[in-house]
Amino acid sequence: SQQGEEDPQALSIQEGENATMNCSYKTSINNLQWYRQNSGRGLVHLILIRSNEREKHSGRLRVTLDTSKKSSSLLITASRAADTASYFCATGTGNQFYFGTGTSLTVIP
Amino acid sequence: DAGVIQSPRHEVTEMGQEVTLRCKPISGHDYLFWYRQTMMRGLELLIYFNNNVPIDDSGMPEDRFSAKMPNASFSTLKIQPSEPRDSAVYFCASSQRPNEQFFGPGTRLTVL
Numbered sequence: 350s351q352q353g354e355e356d357p358q359a360l361s362i363q364e365g366e367n368a369t370m371n372c373s374y375k376t377s378i379n380n381l382q383w384y385r386q387n388s389g390r391g392l393v394h395l396i397l398i399r400s401n402e403r404e405k406h407s408g409r410l411r412v413t414l415d416t417s418k419k420s421s422s423l424l425i426t427a428s429r430a431a432d433t434a435s436y437f438c439a440t441g442t443g444n445q446f447y448f449g450t451g452t453s454l455t456v457i458p
Numbered sequence: 459d460a461g462v463i464q465s466p467r468h469e470v471t472e473m474g475q476e477v478t479l480r481c482k483p484i485s486g487h488d489y490l491f492w493y494r495q496t497m498m499r500g501l502e503l504l505i506y507f508n509n510n511v512p513i514d515d516s517g518m519p520e521d522r523f524s525a526k527m528p529n530a531s532f533s534t535l536k537i538q539p540s541e542p543r544d545s546a547v548y549f550c551a552s553s554q555r556p557n558e559q560f561f562g563p564g565t566r567l568t569v570l
Contacts, residue, residue, distance in 0.1 A: 380557065382557070390564075391549055391551070391561030391563050392551075393561070394559060397558060437501065445503060445506065445514060446503070446559070448493075448500060449500065451501075
């Protein structure tokens, strides 16, 4: 399977804490993306990191990529209740992307 | 722009019936993707189009599934005949480049 696998499957934290999610994949990639899905909604693109990048920031999001380990992490700092959602990594080459099974994040107010 | 539009939002049908799901991508986007999401299998890519042409349909589960894109602003995913195991949320997504995809709200299909 070319799908990424997120870890952990579920994460529950207190508001204000940091949340870290990991993604492992099996094949070579051109880039890796992270998406968020709120309950009952479609996925929303968060950030893209290219295979030649090691770290990228966007607001409270920090993404790292280690191509030698075929893994990526998504860090959400100073979490808020509104960050409660499922988070997916998407890996691929060319035009196709494969999504993992997601990490369900719950931020408790 | 209104974003990717999907209809219907919910569909309940009986086994054996034909189901047609519709998608209007964001204007100017050259790529259109159909996904299926279930608890068991997660988010699966079914098929994608580039400039209205199907590029890869290897994710289509079987011949009961078919997808068309007659023009740049409309696509359909048809299931005929439908089966209970087809019950899932079906998402359409579009993109200008094969990177950031914009997802529609999905169609929740229940086949009884």
